[in-house]
Amino acid sequence: MKIMAFNGSPRKKNWNTVTLLEHALQGAASVGAETELVQLYDLDFSGCISCFSCKKRNRKADGVCAVQDDLTDVLDRVRQADALIIGSPVYYGCESAATRALLERLCFPYLVYAKPPRSLFPRRINTAMVYTMNVPEGMIPTVGYDHVFARTKMTLAMHFGACEVLLATDTRQYTDYDRYEADLFDKQAKYARHAEVFPEDCRRAHALGVRLAAGTAAEQA
Numbered sequence: 107m108k109i110m111a112f113n114g115s116p117r118k119k120n121w122n123t124v125t126l127l128e129h130a131l132q133g134a135a136s137v138g139a140e141t142e143l144v145q146l147y148d149l150d151f152s153g154c155i156s157c158f159s160c161k162k163r164n165r166k167a168d169g170v171c172a173v174q175d176d177l178t179d180v181l182d183r184v185r186q187a188d189a190l191i192i193g194s195p196v197y198y199g200c201e202s203a204a205t206r207a208l209l210e211r212l213c214f215p216y217l218v219y220a221k222p223p224r225s226l227f228p229r230r231i232n233t234a235m236v237y238t239m240n241v242p243e244g245m246i247p248t249v250g251y252d253h254v255f256a257r258t259k260m261t262l263a264m265h266f267g268a269c270e271v272l273l274a275t276d277t278r279q280y281t282d283y284d285r286y287e288a289d290l291f292d293k294q295a296k297y298a299r300h301a302e303v304f305p306e307d308c309r310r311a312h313a314l315g316v317r318l319a320a321g322t323a324a325e326q327a
């Protein structure tokens with residue numbers, strides 16, 4: 107059982123998204139999975155360039171992106187993965203740019219424009235999206251993020267297999283809010299939530315990793 111995780115935050119150590127991914131991978135490893143964490147912001151890669159090599163009738167191989175860059179080897183390893191976890195901060199109501207680029211390159215080569223559309227990925231594997239964000243959970247429907255999460259969940263489910271979504275809301279963005287202009291936020295509430303709620307988010311991520319490794323990831327919102 108091989109689980110690959112992708113950190114779509116440029117903050118690679120100790121911050122919200124990567125911490126949750128590390129807990130998920132620790133959970134997976136605790137039940138015997140082999141794990142890999144890919145730091146997207148260590149890689150030089152683009153999104154889909156719309157060359158349509160992957161859609162050609164006379165293509166040499168199915169599900170292969172023709173773009174050659176730092177993502178090429180990573181996408182090759184995805185073929186051997188038994189579960190995928192993609193972590194991203196919410197940036198302007200969406201996944202981060204690197205996460206979007208990954209999603210395009212990861213999914214599009216497997217998409218067949220058939221009626222109905224189908225995937226060329228040879229197996230069904232479990233997937234998960236882990237999102238971290240400033241907004242509190244109660245605001246998610248108001249700002250429409252639920253539609254964004256649902257759309258990506260649907261995309262991964264169609265291309266690879268059932269997708270579970272884990273949300274960490276109202277995250278601590280700065281260790282010291284006094285150093286930044288951030289009057290929008292109640293800094294004491296942010297510190298308290300980081301101390302009290304984020305550890306529970308990490309436990310949920312650990313449990314997600316266990317479920318993914320056991321092949322029992324549930325459909326959750």
Ligand SMILES: Cc1cc2nc3c(=O)[nH]c(=O)nc-3n(C[C@H](O)[C@H](O)[C@H](O)COP(=O)(O)O)c2cc1C
Binds near residue numbers: 121199
């Ligand atoms: C460029 C940028 C845009 C952001 N946009 C949003 C947003 O639209 N909604 C939100 O809730 N948080 C937003 N945030 C906050 C981050 O999503 C949040 O702090 C996240 O937990 C950061 O993850 P990290 O600690 O792993 O980097 C934004 C942060 C940055 C840097």
